[in-house]
Amino acid sequence: MNETDLIEKLKQSIINCDEEEAKKVAEEIVAAGIDPVKAVNEGISPAAKVVGEKFEKGDYFLTHLMLAGEAMKAASEILMSKLSEKEKERVSAERAGSVVLATVSGDIHDIGKNILGLLLSVNGFKVYDLGKDVDAMTIVQKAIETKADIIALSALMTTTMPAQKEVIDLLKAMGVRDKFVVLVGGGSTTREWAEEIGADGWAETAEEAVSLAKRLIEKKRGA
Amino acid sequence: MVPPWRINTVLERAETGPICTEKDFDLKILSPKLQEVIKEHDIKFNPEEIVPSDNSLADDVWEAGLELYLEVGTFCVSTHRRILFDESEIKEALKTSPTEIIVGSGRDARKMCHRQIEDSKPPFCLFSPDITCDEEIFVPMSMAYLQEPLADGVCAPILDTIEGVRIRAGSPFEVKASVAHAMMFREAARRVGRPGIFLQSVGTAESDVAQIAASNPEWGERLTDGRFVASIAELKTDYSLLNKMVHYHLYGCFVGSLHGPMYGGYCGGAEGTAVVGVAAHLQALMVNQAHYSNYFPIHFRYSFNTSRELLWLISVSYQAIARNTPFISLSNGFTSAGPGTPMVLYEAAAHGLVSVVSGGNLWEIAVAQNKHKNYATPVEARMACEVGHGVVKQGIKRSDANEIVKMILPKYEDKLTNPPLGKTFQECYDIKRVTPRKDYLELYDKIKKELMDIGVPFIY
Numbered sequence: 001m002n003e004t005d006l007i008e009k010l011k012q013s014i015i016n017c018d019e020e021e022a023k024k025v026a027e028e029i030v031a032a033g034i035d036p037v038k039a040v041n042e043g044i045s046p047a048a049k050v051v052g053e054k055f056e057k058g059d060y061f062l063t064h065l066m067l068a069g070e071a072m073k074a075a076s077e078i079l080m081s082k083l084s085e086k087e088k089e090r091v092s093a094e095r096a097g098s099v100v101l102a103t104v105s106g107d108i109h110d111i112g113k114n115i116l117g118l119l120l121s122v123n124g125f126k127v128y129d130l131g132k133d134v135d136a137m138t139i140v141q142k143a144i145e146t147k148a149d150i151i152a153l154s155a156l157m158t159t160t161m162p163a164q165k166e167v168i169d170l171l172k173a174m175g176v177r178d179k180f181v182v183l184v185g186g187g188s189t190t191r192e193w194a195e196e197i198g199a200d201g202w203a204e205t206a207e208e209a210v211s212l213a214k215r216l217i218e219k220k221r222g223a
Numbered sequence: 224m225v226p227p228w229r230i231n232t233v234l235e236r237a238e239t240g241p242i243c244t245e246k247d248f249d250l251k252i253l254s255p256k257l258q259e260v261i262k263e264h265d266i267k268f269n270p271e272e273i274v275p276s277d278n279s280l281a282d283d284v285w286e287a288g289l290e291l292y293l294e295v296g297t298f299c300v301s302t303h304r305r306i307l308f309d310e311s312e313i314k315e316a317l318k319t320s321p322t323e324i325i326v327g328s329g330r331d332a333r334k335m336c337h338r339q340i341e342d343s344k345p346p347f348c349l350f351s352p353d354i355t356c357d358e359e360i361f362v363p364m365s366m367a368y369l370q371e372p373l374a375d376g377v378c379a380p381i382l383d384t385i386e387g388v389r390i391r392a393g394s395p396f397e398v399k400a401s402v403a404h405a406m407m408f409r410e411a412a413r414r415v416g417r418p419g420i421f422l423q424s425v426g427t428a429e430s431d432v433a434q435i436a437a438s439n440p441e442w443g444e445r446l447t448d449g450r451f452v453a454s455i456a457e458l459k460t461d462y463s464l465l466n467k468m469v470h471y472h473l474y475g476c477f478v479g480s481l482h483g484p485m486y487g488g489y490c491g492g493a494e495g496t497a498v499v500g501v502a503a504h505l506q507a508l509m510v511n512q513a514h515y516s517n518y519f520p521i522h523f524r525y526s527f528n529t530s531r532e533l534l535w536l537i538s539v540s541y542q543a544i545a546r547n548t549p550f551i552s553l554s555n556g557f558t559s560a561g562p563g564t565p566m567v568l569y570e571a572a573a574h575g576l577v578s579v580v581s582g583g584n585l586w587e588i589a590v591a592q593n594k595h596k597n598y599a600t601p602v603e604a605r606m607a608c609e610v611g612h613g614v615v616k617q618g619i620k621r622s623d624a625n626e627i628v629k630m631i632l633p634k635y636e637d638k639l640t641n642p643p644l645g646k647t648f649q650e651c652y653d654i655k656r657v658t659p660r661k662d663y664l665e666l667y668d669k670i671k672k673e674l675m676d677i678g679v680p681f682i683y
Binding site for chain 2: 058066070107108111158160190
């Protein structure tokens with residue numbers, strides 16, 4: 001199989017949410033001596049775009065999104081393992097940005113957060129997903145440690161929304177508020193709430209959050 | 224016989240069951256088995272038959288849900304273990320589960336029953352705003368719901384501040400707010416002359432500790448009231464939820480199970496959500512050992528359940544439960560539009576109609592995508608419950624309901640993802656007199672007449 005066919009096969013395996021096939025094809029690409037960066041750019045990235053579009057249109061559900069995400073991650077790891085440190089740095093620099101993502105303290109609902117994490121990943125963001133019921137200090141420390149561009153905070157319940165404010169208050173208290181774009185979202189949150197607590201942005205759906213993240217990062221980098 | 228049967232068995236299995244990661248539970252255990260049972264039983268959504276009359280479809284959905292639950296069980300997030308049951312245990316629980324309970328007390332006591340498809344028993348109607356409200360309108364808003372003639376039970380609005388302080392889950396303020404909620408709700412019930420009415424509480428309390436704080440037969444949650452143990456989507460629990468389960472049973476109040484499978488989430492589409500809905504009722508029975516369920520399948524992105532797909536899955540899962548179990552289950556509506564709009568009344572009517580003819584009781588109704596503070600009034604719930612009672616009074620069959628709902632849906636389905644927000648409770652009600660404003664009542668009557676003209680049944 002030639003280079004074009006193998007890369008197309010990789011793309012299709014991800015669109016089909018087939019992790020085993022994606023791993024197998026990634027190994028074949030490495031064995032054939034094909035440029036891993038080209039395989040990522042022409043195989044994985046376009047596949048991610050297709051998966052994201054299918055999800056947005058309602059053709060794919062969350063499980064598809066997660067399975068495609070797993071396939072993408074597995075194939076990327078195989079391809080990236082063959083890159084030199086310098087090449088890895090170059091790929092990393094080409095990322096859309098990095099995001100520390102969490103469902104805030106007291107809240108155990110993570111489906112919305114998981115969807116956002118996957119959509120951010122397929123759109124080129126490096127995502128540090130801290131999980132659910134995460135305390136404010138853990139979130140802030142991770143953002144500082146990873147030099148993240150964005151902190152994205154999810155809360156489904158009205159009584160857990162104040163924990164989003166707690167993260168912002170902590171950033172202010174530690175004198176690092178300006179270093180991060182803070183996005184809030186989740187079932188019970190509103191634009192008014194985001195404004196009230198001093199977040200940089202709010203989005204109703206994960207798709208809107210991705211667009212917002214891109215816009216705010218551009219703005220931040222342009223500032 | 225009344226649950227609980229075996230609290231320790233559940234708790235022990237949460238500590239000894241097969242171990243797996245949460246991601247593996249979602250993707251490698253739940254998801255493939257769900258796809259397998261949908262295929263095996265050939266379950267297919269038909270957009271033209273929203274209320275199917277085919278009993279075999281209901282039985283297929285039941286079998287699929289049972290097979291799914293037997294294989295995957297309930298995942299305990301706290302211990303990373305699955306709580307599993309065998310078929311004989313589930314059969315025993317189904318056989319011994321009550322088909323009716325008496326809730327509330329004195330002259331306000333009501334019977335809450337398992338219902339059959341096209342049952343002649345009227346639905347138990349629980350009125351609930353399902354939303355947060357300003358602290359100062361908690362009592363009038365509660366009174367507005369409590370004084371509704373068709374309300375057999377009521378759930379209060381949710382506080383997000385207490386004495387002006389924003390409540391945070393797990394904090395001492397949440398404990399304080401939970402107690403205040405219980406006291407004020409009881410006061411509201413007495414003020415409308417229904418001191419013994421069945422109260423479902425405490426929505427203000429998310430944490431286990433705040434829930435437990437409100438249990439008190441004098442001023443708080445009584446033994447004749449109901450409390451909820453939620454589940455985490457899909458088919459999951461954790462120690463905070465199990466703490467509530469143990470406390471409620473030992474306290475002796477009625478235990479409800481709250482489950483809302485997400486359409487578009489791990490369930491996939493309408494077929495998968497219906498099957499998970501059945502499995503979630505089994506979790507309610509086996510893990511929470513609940514006396515009744517609140518069932519609210521919901522669109523994962525827009526938080527409504529009045530679309531064609533959602534109404535279909537509500538119908539088939541209720542039919543499955545009605546035909547094959549003794550469960551008492553309340554169907555919780557979620558509309559896209561907000562109060563004071565024609566659309567919310569169409570959505571409420573559709574939800575009440577489909578739920579009751581399919582075997583559900585009613586829990587009505589979360590409106591405005593369940594996210595806007597003060598956006599709820601009892602008028603929307605009234606619409607759903609008047610229709611629900613009308614279904615019984617007029618002896619509506621599934622085939623009739625199917626034709627009627629297909630006439631209601633075109634009135635709103637193209638606006639579901641871009642709905643009118645409507646008005647707040649304060650804008651729709653005279654708060655001092657606790658009565659709906661004239662313009663909303665006029666709108667109600669107008670929409671009611673329009674719906675009657677296309678065959679929607681009403682009790683009066």
